[in-house]
Amino acid sequence: MSPLVSVKEAGDARLGDYVQLREVNLRRMLEEEHGLFIAEGDKVIRRAADAGYEPRSFLLAPRWLDSLADVLEKWPEAPVYVVTEELAEQVTGFHVHRGALASYRRQPAPELDTLLTGRRIAIFDDIVDHTNVGAGFRAAAAMGVDAVLITPTCADPLYRRSIKVSMGTVFQIPWTRLTSWPDPLDLLKDHGFVSAALALTDDSITLDELTARQDEKLALIFGTEGHGLKPHVLERADLTVKIPMAGGVDSLNVASSAAVAFYATRP
Amino acid sequence: MSPLVSVKEAGDARLGDYVQLREVNLRRMLEEEHGLFIAEGDKVIRRAADAGYEPRSFLLAPRWLDSLADVLEKWPEAPVYVVTEELAEQVTGFHVHRGALASYRRQPAPELDTLLTGRRIAIFDDIVDHTNVGAGFRAAAAMGVDAVLITPTCADPLYRRSIKVSMGTVFQIPWTRLTSWPDPLDLLKDHGFVSAALALTDDSITLDELTARQDEKLALIFGTEGHGLKPHVLERADLTVKIPMAGGVDSLNVASSAAVAFYATRP
Known part of the structure; x- marks a missing residue:
């Protein structure tokens, strides 16, 4: 199982992958620099995992821990940041409708x-x-x-x-x-x-x-x-x-x- | 020609048709109560006029007065509120990309x-x-x-x-x-x-x-x-x-x- 990390502060540097998700220009730079992308919602998180993408971390409200347990178990090294929906909103800059986000590594583009x-x-x-x-x-x-x-x-x-x-x-x-x-x-x-x-x-x-x-x-x-x-x-x-x-x-x-x-x- | 009315205050009651254009629920009530809809951009304003809708008023940045002159002339009773783009943004709650809005009367739905x-x-x-x-x-x-x-x-x-x-x-x-x-x-x-x-x-x-x-x-x-x-x-x-x-x-x-x-x- 991935390590569960309860995070209480919106400014916590470990949540850096998830900041200001609606700021397109900022996100473009950040995602390019770190080679990541953000999946939103349990279905999309699951599909990215099924497609073989490797998670860097998860950002979840507590209620998602059970239903995504099989995905989390598959990636024991990716930390799971457990936050309230309010904190998620502060970090991301909008109401995360489904309360579940994941940061995945991009893969090299095929030739x-x-x-x-x-x-x-x-x-x-x-x-x-x-x-x-x-x-x-x-x-x-x-x-x-x-x-x-x-x-x-x-x-x-x-x-x-x-x-x-x-x-x-x-x-x-x-x-x-x-x-x-x-x-x-x-x-x-x-x-x-x-x-x-x-x-x-x-x-x-x-x-x-x-x-x-x-x-x-x-x-x-x-x-x-x-x-x-x-x-x-x-x-x-x-x-x-x-x-x-x-x-x-x-x-x-x-x-x-x-x-x-x-x-x-x-x- | 429609009367040109320079408006300087975002709270001016004459701009009531144009408030908070991004607030879907508020707009639904307001537009239903007054039987109006808002057209945004010169092309859409023109198409509504061509389709026979009757304008209640226009809200324009000064630069649109010339290019929409023919539409404005066709409706001499509809006031033209001339505002800065800043004021338009204050009233509508967002940056009005094309600086041109009109409020039109809805028509009875066909049988x-x-x-x-x-x-x-x-x-x-x-x-x-x-x-x-x-x-x-x-x-x-x-x-x-x-x-x-x-x-x-x-x-x-x-x-x-x-x-x-x-x-x-x-x-x-x-x-x-x-x-x-x-x-x-x-x-x-x-x-x-x-x-x-x-x-x-x-x-x-x-x-x-x-x-x-x-x-x-x-x-x-x-x-x-x-x-x-x-x-x-x-x-x-x-x-x-x-x-x-x-x-x-x-x-x-x-x-x-x-x-x-x-x-x-x-x-």
């Missing part, structure tokens, strides 16, 4: 070419909203997409809110962050992938036309909220594809677009 | 049977998150759904955040709030609609099987986040329909599900 073995890949380019990133991963996992690539400026899939909205699917679907963009499209092409950028352009084919092509390997590219994919990305993609819109509406939310495109191109 | 003339209807049952409501409306409008019905407990499509996420499509697609549920399914049936509840049950057909039926009129029902549609709703629906999931994922986000189902059932 890109190890992710190019499947039939369908999703590429999320510069999606800046963690909710959209999480919902996009959830849709990719639910629709059987084999891997996700995110571009250098895309929001962090392991940010607490992304994980939560993804329902933990960020632990399940293989993914990596590209170190350059859009150059890796050449490598994808070498591996037989046809790249299709979702965008409304003059030469866009419809999603129906895309599925009719029955390309064996497909990389679907989804662009940033608001302005969509940049021209130099569209130029490098093999195809641009549109989901036909009614009523003068110009686009779907990016996670909804992804769900529709993943559904339409299912094997 | 249910006037909405039953099209081919496809979406029913959002007890969706509690304003982001999901907004994204659901956006998907419905983008995919050419003819009308939206929301159940008595569903979150407000005219709450500021719903409007914003919907990209103003809540002004465009006809909708009403049902006063009871699920009894109105009988009226839909009388009008020739087949009702299909999106849910994973033992007797769910797949979305492919649904589209193969080619029902002439279809009412698609989407349930609350987390627990999904209640058993007594599933019992009353003609069909339950599932979107096949991979990798043990149990569902999509409700707005993504709606986008997929609307896309798959497009005429």
Whole structure:
């Protein structure tokens, strides 16, 4: 069993992994420096453990000790900081709805070419909203997409809110962050992938036309909220594809677009 | 031109429509009592005006007076409260990103049977998150759904955040709030609609099987986040329909599900 440590002071340095969870910029620096991410809620904590991530510590209200006992037992070296919900709120800066947090070690990102073995890949380019990133991963996992690539400026899939909205699917679907963009499209092409950028352009084919092509390997590219994919990305993609819109509406939310495109191109 | 009124005090009673925009419960009471809703940002303000909603007033930083001049001119009786961005923040309780707000009169909800003339209807049952409501409306409008019905407990499509996420499509697609549920399914049936509840049950057909039926009129029902549609709703629906999931994922986000189902059932 992990050592239970009762903590009474919000300023206790041992709780350093959990401070100010809503301060996105501060968290980005802190999580990068220490190579950690935060899982919130018993289900997400369990999914991270099941996926083989290694906990640095847990921060739990007493009522969670029993129901998470099997997870805690599996990691006897990770301390369990037992706190009141009030103290958790002081440390994290918000009301921790489910009273259960864990800090996990990040793992090295997989090499890109190890992710190019499947039939369908999703590429999320510069999606800046963690909710959209999480919902996009959830849709990719639910629709059987084999891997996700995110571009250098895309929001962090392991940010607490992304994980939560993804329902933990960020632990399940293989993914990596590209170190350059859009150059890796050449490598994808070498591996037989046809790249299709979702965008409304003059030469866009419809999603129906895309599925009719029955390309064996497909990389679907989804662009940033608001302005969509940049021209130099569209130029490098093999195809641009549109989901036909009614009523003068110009686009779907990016996670909804992804769900529709993943559904339409299912094997 | 509307009268320009420079306001210097956050406590000024004339700004009463705009107070504490992030306090959901307070806003619900206030907006219901006064029959108003708040539009945020110049695009949304313009779309509400174009859709025929009548403004009660505007709250603008000076830089918006020119670009919104045509809207303001159209409504000479609606006062324009001109404030600094700081004062706007004090009144509303948050940083108003685009520095432009308007308060509009709500319109009477259309009668249910006037909405039953099209081919496809979406029913959002007890969706509690304003982001999901907004994204659901956006998907419905983008995919050419003819009308939206929301159940008595569903979150407000005219709450500021719903409007914003919907990209103003809540002004465009006809909708009403049902006063009871699920009894109105009988009226839909009388009008020739087949009702299909999106849910994973033992007797769910797949979305492919649904589209193969080619029902002439279809009412698609989407349930609350987390627990999904209640058993007594599933019992009353003609069909339950599932979107096949991979990798043990149990569902999509409700707005993504709606986008997929609307896309798959497009005429």
